[in-house]
Amino acid sequence: MKLVIAEKSSVAQSLAAVIGATTRKDGYLEGNGWLVSWCVGHLAGLADADVYNPNYAKWRYDDLPILPEHWQMVVGKDKKKQFAVLKQLMNAPNVTEVVNACDAGREGELIFRSVYELAGCTKPMKRLWISSMEDSAIREGFANLRPSADYDGLRDAALCRAKADWLVGINATRLFSVLYHRTLNIGRVMSPTLALIVQREAEINTFQPVPFYTVTLELPGFSASGERMADKAAAEQLKAACQGADVTVKKVERRDKSEKPPALYDLTTLQRDANRLLGYTAQQTLDYLQNLYEKKLCTYPRTDSRYLTSDMAEGLPVLVNLVANAMPFRKGIAISCDAGAVINDKKVTDHHAVIPTCNLQNADLPGLPVGEKAVLELVAQRLLCAVADPHTYAETAVTVECAGTEFTAKGKTVKRPGWLALDAAYRAGLKSTEPDKEAEEKSLPELTEGQNLPLSGTAVKEGKTTPPKHFTEDTLLSAMETAGKADMPEDAERKGLGTPATRAGILEKLVSTGFLERKKSKKTVQLMPSHDAVSLITVLPEQLQSPLLTAEWEHRLSEIERGELSPEDFMAGISAMLQELVETYQVIKGTEYLFSPPREVVGKCPRCCGDVAELQKGFFCQNESCKFVIWKNSKWWAAKKKQPTKAVVAALLKDGRARVTGLYSEKTGKTYDATVVLEDDGQYVGFKLEFDRQEGGKR
Template sequence: MRLVIAEKPSVAKSLAAVLGAATRKDGYLEGGGWLVSWCLGHLAGLADAATYNPDYAKWRYDDLPILPESWRFTIAKDKRDQFDVLRTLLRREDVTEVVNACDAGREGELIFRTVYCLAGCQKPMKRLWISSMEDSAIREGFANLRPGADYDGLHQAALCRAKADWLVGINATRLFSVLYHRTLNIGRVMSPTLALIVQREAEIDAFKPVPFYSVALDLPSFTAASARMDKKADAEQLKTACQGGTVTVKQIECKAKTEKPPALYDLTTLQRDANRLLGFTAQQTLDYLQNLYEKKLCTYPRTDSRYLTSDMAEGLPVLVNLVANAMPFRKGIAISCDVATVINDKKVTDHHAVIPTRNIREADLSALPVGERAILELVALRLLCAVAPSYIYDETSVTVECAGAEFTTKGRTVKQSGWRALDTAYRASMKNVETDKEAEDKALPELTEGQELPVTGAAVKEGKTTPPKHFSEDTLLAAMETAGAKDMPEDAERKGLGTPATRAGILEKLVSTGFLERKKSKKTVQLLPSHDAISLITVLPEQLQSPLLTAEWEYRLGEIERGELAPEDFMAEITAMLKELVGTYQVIKGSEYLFTPPREVVGKCPRCGGEIAEMQKGFFCQDKSCKFAIWKNNNWWAAKRKQPTKAIVAALLKDGRAHVTGLYSEKSGKTYDATVVLEDTGQYVNFKLDFDRQKGGGK
């Protein structure tokens, strides 16, 4: 028997269907000489600090840095049963070979190898490496399984990344939290990302707008504008001089211009467009795309490539036609397929660009959830645009003269709509999606040099220089992708902050920890730093907020992957950095005024295990992603003319019940004592009365 281990149950089922493993067992499928089972994401992870020493359960400066000599893993409690299934299968005597079918990337390699090692397995290992969940791609992948040893470097890089993130996260978070007396989450990618946002806000705050003025002249069939002027009086004077007069055409310049089609999507460019056009967060886009991958409608999501490989060239025209026929917005637009524009073997690393699959032909797209359908349409649009002809137009620049001053205007005449016809049709089919103003056709009338035209109107236009814009997820993802790139070696495989696979998670963590806030402004959602975020970046040393640290790590991890750097040498660098940080960092003077005062914790959240603290309107979980709350003005309490106090809430959180005196009865108009019982549905917090146990709270 051969054992196949996938990352998720849904993927395992797809693989099993192709392999003929149709018999359902407890935690796996069997048939045709195959056993197919699955992990549930990360079944096991690096153990927490207290596993190495019980004293580490408390955060103390004297314990830092915490540097495990031999690393330990723990299995998640809710995933123990599935791990036991996998361990039993891996140890079965009739299993002669194991196939790693987890996602084809760094994390997928780590997920499989961790289970394989914890189960004590030493059986021959093969690797399934595919970019699509189509049946044909699965069959081809199994026909060309690669030796597991080919990916030893990938596993070492993944393990080093996990260990180094653990070391920086545990030690830096504890160091700064202990020194500044509040929880301050520090991360290798998280902190430099936060620094980018804080720096942008500082630039916006320091910006002082400067007014400027220009004169616009209304001429037959077009408008021309003067250069900017600093003084309004000068603009008014020019307007008066031109009003009712004539202009002379001084110069006409016509240039033929070509806009090549955009490249295919990698994950980051798709997340950026989905944020700008659809308002999706990076995490939502990744989730929708992952679902489409598992439904065999899109190729592998976590890719950093924007090209396809040469072996895909032959089948591409058929795919393009299938996709075009499935997309309502392309009706009436001729479809062409220039394969050469999207094929580049040298620019494809682990996975090619994100494209739809041939399964789009049979799929009922109307049955897809709205978010998934929107992402599929965006991916389809990009494929159709990428292989379409260029957009070609003539741009005409005209300069006219009036009252001794020059005025200019531009127009364009489209020669070939090309890929922009598809893009315009897509935007027109979408609600709330603006048309691309740059591409709007504004043809100028026929003009000749020396020609005179009457001025039918003149006006002074006033404007101001504008500050940098607040980051949106679109612009922040772009900044993360290029952060620190200019200071990295040219041959560095990965530059910037994080990877396409991790950036969405980083943004969500910054929001959930309260460092970032999403704030809607007009049609965009801005990412704004909290007061504590600004304070944290103020006290963090440069090395922890500079993108160079994480960019350097990614470069080093690439070397480990290729076998050019020993993992222990990389880990030694991390250890040395942390020893120096703990040994030399000095608390910034006056920092006690930097952070918001810590809130008093009254108990543990029954929903997520986080901290519940009292605030003005009630008692709330301090994890922003958890919605648990006991409101002071709750209707149930108000009817009893009582407000939950700190002591009552502490008892409810500790024991699930609290003895309360002086409750008001609406029926009798009298007061009484009773035990209040807390009931949390996971969505709502409810209360009920228990008269059986009148005293002692939960004792």
């Protein structure tokens, strides 16, 4: 038997259906010589710090930096059952080979290898590497299984990425949290991303608008504008000079121009357009696209390529025709297919661009969830545009002279709409269409050099320079993609902050940790840093907020993938940086009140000795990795018509017991006094009552 391990049960079922493993078992499928099981995402991950040393459960400066010599992987508590299934299958005597069918990317490789090694498996490995969940792609993938050793570099890079994130997250978060007496989440990619946003807000806040003035001439069929002027009086003087002066056509230039179709989508450009046009967050777009991939309607989502491979050229016209017939917005628009515009083997890395699949033909598109349908239509629209004819037009630039000053005007005449006809038809169907990138230029009348024109009016238009715009997810994703790019080597394969697969998760973590807020302004949602975010970037040293350093790490990870850099050298650099950070960083003077006022500490957590503070709904341990909480409205307290007060919780935390008066009895309907005893098993917080002994031995 051969064992296939997918990342999710839904993917496993699709694979099993194609290779004939149709008999359902507990945690796997079987049939036709195959066993097919799944991982439930990250079954195993790097162990928490306290696994290496129980003392690390407490956050202490003296323990830093924490640099494990021998890394340990652990299985998540809620995933042990499925791990047991996989371990049993991997080590079953009748299993001769194990096929890694997890997602074909860095994280998928890590998910499989972690389980393989934790299970102690030594069976030969093969790799299923596909970019589509179509039946034909699955069959072809199984017919051409690749040696697992081909992906050792990918595994090494994935493990280095996970270890680097662990080291920076654990050490930097604890260091700054302890020094500044707040929980300050710091991440290898998260912090430089936050720095981009904070820097943008600083630029906006310090921006001083500068007024400028433009003189315009109203001429037959068009208007011409002069250059911007800083002095209003000078502009008014020019306007007065033009009134009654001759206007002469000095120069007429006509050029035929062409605008190439846009390239196909990679994940980041799709997320950007989905944010701008549909209002979806990067995470929503990724989730919708992942669902479409599993439904066999789109190709692999986590790609950084915008081209297709040459072996796809032959079938492309058929796919384009199918997509065109399925999309309502292209009715009445002729479809063309220039395959050469989207085929480039050299620009395809692990996966080609995101495109729809031929399964679109028989799919119930109206029955899809709204988000999935919208993302599918966006992907389809881009495919049709990318292979369409160029947009061609004639541009006319005219220079006229009046009162010794030159004024200019531009006009545009469309010769062939090309791909822009499809783009305009698609946008017309959107509920809230964004304005075109540039206002449609009107055509100019026929003009000849030396011609005199009658002047019908003059005006001075006042404007102001505008500040940089607040980041949206669209513009932030673009900034993340290009951060540090100018200083990176020309041949750097990966540039910027994070990867297409990780950027959405980084943004969501910044929001969930309270460093970033989504604020709606008109039709756009802006990303705004919180007060604590600005404070954090103020105290963080350059190496933890530099986009260049993190972009360089991404470049090195791609070198590890290709076998050009050893994992040991990469990890040694990370460890050395953290060692130096802990030894040299000094608290910045005058920052005591930089962060939000600290919550009042009620007592010490019985689990981790962290601070317990009162929040609206209960008393929470402030150590983020600890889940200890005493809820104010738990069933136990609600039944006694009481809420734990600060004084009661303080006593419970200090002595494990607290005297409480006026507890309600459901039996008698009366109140009574008793001692509440805290019972905490490390996972759940509970309480019991103790009563005073009365005279005569009665209670």
